Amino acid sequence: MAVTDLFELYQDLHRHPELSGAEERTAAVLARELTGLGFTVHPGIGGHGVVAALDNGEGPTVALRSELDALPLTERTGLSYAASGSAMHACGHDLHLAAVVGAAAELTEDRASWRGRLVVLGQPGEETLDGALAMVADGVHDVFGKPDAVLAQHAVPGPVGRIGHSPGPITAPCAELAITVHGRGGHAAVPHLAVDPVVLAAHLVVRLQSVVARETSPAEPVVVTVGSIHAGDAANVIPYRVRLGVSVRSATDGALSRALTAVERVCRAEAAASGAPVEPEIQTVRSAPATINDRQLTLAVRGAQLAALGPNLVSWTPPVAAAEDVSHLAEGAPLCYWTLGVGDRGTNHSPDFAPSPEALPAAVRALVLAAQAVFAPGR
Numbered sequence: 001m002a003v004t005d006l007f008e009l010y011q012d013l014h015r016h017p018e019l020s021g022a023e024e025r026t027a028a029v030l031a032r033e034l035t036g037l038g039f040t041v042h043p044g045i046g047g048h049g050v051v052a053a054l055d056n057g058e059g060p061t062v063a064l065r066s067e068l069d070a071l072p073l074t075e076r077t078g079l080s081y082a083a084s085g086s087a088m089h090a091c092g093h094d095l096h097l098a099a100v101v102g103a104a105a106e107l108t109e110d111r112a113s114w115r116g117r118l119v120v121l122g123q124p125g126e127e128t129l130d131g132a133l134a135m136v137a138d139g140v141h142d143v144f145g146k147p148d149a150v151l152a153q154h155a156v157p158g159p160v161g162r163i164g165h166s167p168g169p170i171t172a173p174c175a176e177l178a179i180t181v182h183g184r185g186g187h188a189a190v191p192h193l194a195v196d197p198v199v200l201a202a203h204l205v206v207r208l209q210s211v212v213a214r215e216t217s218p219a220e221p222v223v224v225t226v227g228s229i230h231a232g233d234a235a236n237v238i239p240y241r242v243r244l245g246v247s248v249r250s251a252t253d254g255a256l257s258r259a260l261t262a263v264e265r266v267c268r269a270e271a272a273a274s275g276a277p278v279e280p281e282i283q284t285v286r287s288a289p290a291t292i293n294d295r296q297l298t299l300a301v302r303g304a305q306l307a308a309l310g311p312n313l314v315s316w317t318p319p320v321a322a323a324e325d326v327s328h329l330a331e332g333a334p335l336c337y338w339t340l341g342v343g344d345r346g347t348n349h350s351p352d353f354a355p356s357p358e359a360l361p362a363a364v365r366a367l368v369l370a371a372q373a374v375f376a377p378g379r
Contacts, residue, residue: 006098006101006102006105006360006361006364007098007357007360009029009033009098009101010094010095010097010098010360011081012029012081013026013029013089013094013097013098014079014081014082014083014089014094015081015082015083016083017070017071017083017087017088017089017094018068018069018070018087019069019070019071019072019087019127020069020124020125020126020127020128020130020131021047021048021069021124021125021128022048023047023048023068023069023124024048026048026068026069026097026122027043027048027049027050027068027122027124028043029097030050030066030068030097030100030101030120030122031043031050031052031122033101033104034050034052034101034104034120035052037054037101037104037105037108038054038108039052039053039054039104039120040052040053040054042143045135045138045139045140045143046123046124046125046131046132046133046134046135046136046137046138046140047124047125047131047134047135048068048124049068049121049122049123049124049131049134049135049138049140050068050120050121050122051119051120051121051122051135051140051143051144052119052120052122053117053118053119053120053143053144054104054107054108054117054118055117056111056114056115056116056117056118057115057116058115058116059114059115059116059117059375060116060117060148060149060374060375061116061117061119061144061145061146061147061148061149062116062117062118062119062147062148062149062151062371062374062375063119063120063121063147063149063150063151063329063333064100064103064104064118064119064120064121064151064152064367064371065121065123065150065151065152065326065329066093066096066097066099066100066120066121066122066123066152067093067096067097067122067123067124067126067127067131068093068097068122068123068124068126068131069093069124069125069126069127069128069131070083070087070088070089070090070091070093070094070127071087071088071089071090071091071127071349072086072087073086073087073088073090073349073350073351074086074088074351075088075090075351076351076352077345077346077351077352077353077354079354088351090346090348090349090350090351090353091127091155091348091349091353092154092155092342092348092353092355093126095155095342095355095359095360095363096153096154096155096363097122098360098363099153099360099363099364099366099367100120100122100367102360102361102363102364102367103364103367103368103371104118104120106364106368107368107371107372113372113375113376114371114372114375114376115375115376116374116375117144117145118371119144119147121135121140121150121329123135123326123329126324126325126326128286129174129176129286129287129288129323129325130286130325131325132325132326132327132328132329133325133328135328135329136328136329136331140329141331146331146333147330147333148333148334148374149294149297149333149334149335149336149374150326150329150330150333150334150335150336151301151335151336151337151367151370151371151374152326152335152336152337152338153337153338153339153340153363153366153367154322154324154337154338154339154340155339155340155342155348155355155359155363156320156339156340156341156342156348157341157342157343157344157346157347157348158339158341158342158343158344159313159341159343160341160342160343160356160358160359160362161309161313161340161341161358161359161362161365161366162312162313162314162315162340162341163302163305163309163313163314163315163338163339163340163341163366164315164316164317164338164339164340164341165293165298165301165302165314165315165316165317165336165338166293166298166316166317166318166319166338167293167295167298167299167302168292168293168295168319169251169290169291169292169293169319170291170292170293170317170319170320170337170338170339171290171291171319171320171321171322171323171324171337172221172223172249172250172251172290172319172320172321172322172323173249173250173252173253173256173287173288173289173290173323174247174248174249174256174287174288174323175247175248175256175260175284175286175287176245176246176247176248176284176285176286176287177244177245177246177247177248177260177263177282177283177284177285178243178244178245178246178281178282178283178285179204179243179244179245179246179267179280179281179282179283180241180242180243180244180280180281181197181200181201181204181241181242181244181267181270181271181276181280182197182240182241182271182276182277182278182279182280183195183196183197183198183200183238183239183240183241183242183274183276183277184238184240184277185237185238185239185240186237186238187236187237187238188235188236188237188238189236191238194238195274195275195276195277196238196274197231197239197240197241197242197274197276198231198232198238198239198242199274200242200270200271200274200276201229201231201242201244203270203273203274204244204266204267204270205226205229205244207266207270208224208226208246208263208266209224210266211224211259211262211263211266212224212259215258215259215262216255216258216259220250220251220252220255221250221251221255221321222248222249222250222251222255222256222259223247223248223249223250223321224246224247224248224259224263225246225247225248225249226244226245226246227245227246227247228243228244228245229242229243229244229245230242230243230244231243245285246263247323248260248263249321249322249323251319252290253289253290263282264282267280267282268280288323288324288325288327289327290319290327291324291326291327291335291337292327292335293335293336293337294334294335294336296334297334297335297336297374298336298338300373300374300377301336301338301369301370301373301374302314302338303373304369304370304372304373305366305369305370305373308365308369309365309369313362317338317339320339322348324337336370338366338370340359340362340363340366341359342355342356342359342363343355343356343358343359
């Protein structure tokens, strides 16, 4: 597939983002492109998930994972192909999808260089950390068999085409919480007759940072983020409850467990200190384990990319605090997940995020080299 055609595909995907669970058009575009390349395509796996395969003789089964969903953000990149509305590809999933199609096209055209089965997994709901489990529950690997290797990459700010590997953990375990604190509503003119949950929530937001600052070892990274707060609708009304969305991330499962215990304790203590009439409600909305790369596979993939691209573009990277659910799709198969620099225009999950066009061919090349490292080691 020509780079111009691939970039047009990328622009189309970027222009038409769809939120987690609603990726109908995006899945149809991926299915169309892979069908055109000769893949056998099965849509509708775990929602809008796509599973496709191309057989090319006896050999290993290699799966390339990409994501379908976008984020609930209004884009402000100013790009000619910017999305309109309240959804945006602010994490590079459109780039990942176009790169998977480009890699599939290149490997299809060069069948003499490899033998085996190439599988493409188009995963819904990655941003909500439930898409991979949904595909597994729907028998994703019953379609073409369990892969011998799962390969995936993710766009990050940094030099274009710079690949970062970690031969072990690379993303963090994470839990997202829905916390509701209760008060006693009333008129803003008589606050002494009410229990203000907004003030309670304000104290809670600040106090939760002490879980990191004063209850976590400096050698054990933990991140606690209050990403959403929903309270009343009128300035002269004290509401009766406040809802908070909180994410907790850590370097290890043990650190995550300790942080979650501390978060719950702080919530209950602040509610008691405020005289809340009802205990806070703390619900785990979703969670994801650490993404842990297979060391042998990672060294093989890195070696192939290093030989072709050189040390300026292939490096080691420390684990990042971002969360991923790709390990569910691996289901115990060797996994290699790496980062890919896409320039410095904005950061992931920002309305200004805009990967450089030069990152697309780099993303294709990274996937092809990784797949060939499994299909034809030492080539």
